[in-house]
Amino acid sequence: MNVQQIRNATITVQYAGKKFLIDPMLADKGAYSPFPAGFREDVRNPIVDLPMSVDDIISDVDAVILTHLHQDHYDDVAKKVLPKSIKIFVQDEKDAKQVINDGFQQVEVITENTIFEGIQLVKTQGEHGRGEELLKAMGEVCGIVFIHPNEKTLYVAGDSVWYDGIQNEIDAHTPDIIVVNAGNNVWQSMGSLIMGKEDVYEVFKAAPKAKIIAVHMEAVNHWTLSREELERYADEKGFSSSLLIPEDGESYTF
Template identity: 35%
Template sequence: MKLQLIRNATLKLDYAGHTVLIDPFLGPKDSLPSFAGRAPNPLVGLPFDTDTILAGVELVIISHLHEDHFDDTAKHRLPKGLPIFCQPGDEEAIRGAGFRDVTPLLGKAQWQGLKLTRRDGSHGLGPVVQDMGPVMGFSLEAKGEPTVYWAGDTVLYPAIEKTIHDTKPDVIVTHSCGARWDGALIVMDAAQTIAVCEASKKSIVVATHMEALDHATVSRGDLRAAASAHGIALPRLLIPDDGDVLTLIPPVV
C-alpha cells in the first residue's frame, strides 16, 4: 500500500492494485474564506497540478460535504463517471453536481476486491455537532494489504476507541490539527492523537489534516514535540508533509 498526502484530508491510496482518492479538496490557495478570521483558506497550494493528482484515480470516497473535503474545484474536475462512496444523506447533493455512480456507505460494501466498512465519527462534542453536521470514517481491507482505519473529521470519543479496540487496524489515519469552531474542538488535537497511539501500540498512526486551514491550532512541529515528550517516535506516528508518499506493508503473521 502507498499512501500519499495531497493536502489537508485529501489522500491518494494505491491499494490492492487500485487507486483511491479520499476527500478531494483541489482548489487553489486562498480559494475559500477564512474559518477563524485569520486568513483565506487553504493556507497552502497543492503540491502538484490537478491532472497529476487525478491521474489513475478509479474510486473516490467522500466523508462529508464540508468545502475542505469536497470543494467546487473537485466537483468540476473529477470525471462524472467515477464511482463514489459517501455517507448516507450526501448522495443526492453529489448526484446533483453531475456524478452518476454514487453509493451511500450504509454499512459494508465491496468494490473490486476492496472491502469498505462505515465507521461512526463525531465532528466535535456537544452543541457544536449541530453546526458541523454528520461525518463518517471507514475501514478499508483487501487481501495482502494492511488494514486501514480512516477516522476522518472526528474527535476522540468512545466510538472511536471501540473501533480501534475491536478492529485492531494496522494503520490508523487521524485528522490532528486541533481545529476549533466557536472555541470547541472539532477534530483531534495533539493529546488525542497521542491517545490514539497509546490505544493501539501495534498500529501505525498517520496524522493528516494539518497546516492547511486557519482554524487549526496544532502544527506538525507541535504534534511531533508532544509525541516525543510521550516517548512516541517513528515509525509509530508518521506526520507526512503535503505530497509525501508513505509505503506501508502488512505485518508478518
C-alpha cells in the same frame, strides 16, 4: 499499500491495486473565505498551495470517498474536475442526493460491508467535535476501514475527535495503519472539531502496534496544532516511533 498526503484531509490511497481519492479539496491557495475561528480570519483558504497539479492528483483514480461534504473535504474544484462517471462513495442518502445533484452518475452509500473490486470498505463512526451544540452545527461524518487479504488493514478516521466510538472501531478492526485528522481545528468559541495532540496519544494507546499518520494540518485558517508541536509532544510521550507526520506531497508504502 501506499498512502499519500496531498493537502489538508485530502489523501490518496493505493490499495489492492486500486487508487482511492479521499476528501478532495483541490482549489488554489486563497480561493475561499476563511472559516470563523476568532483568529487568522484575514487568511483565505486553503492557506497553502497544492504540492502537485490537480491532473496528477486525479490521474488514474478508481474511486472517490467523501467522509462528509464540508468545503475543505469536497470543494468546487473537485466537483468540476472529477469525471462525472467516476465512482463516489458517501456516508448517507442525504450526501448521495447532493453529489448526484452535482452531476455525478455513480454514487453509492457506503455500509459496514461494501465491496469494491474485491476490497471491503467499512463505514465507521465519528464525532466532528465535542458537545451537543458543536455536533449539531457540524453534522454527520464518517470514517472508513479498508480490508483485503493481501493488504494490511487501513483505518481512515475522518473528521473526529477521540471518543469511545473511535476506541470501538479500533477494537473491532485492529487496524495496522490509522490516518487521523489532527490539526486541532476549532470553530468559533465552541471548541475543537478534530483531534489534537492528546487525542492522537489516545489513538496510540488504543493501538500501540499500529502506525499512525497525522494529516489535516496547517492547511486551513482554523488550525491550532502544528506538525512541529505534535512531533515534540510525541517525543515527550514516547510514541514518536509510531507516528508519521507527512509534509504535503509525502507518501508512505506499507
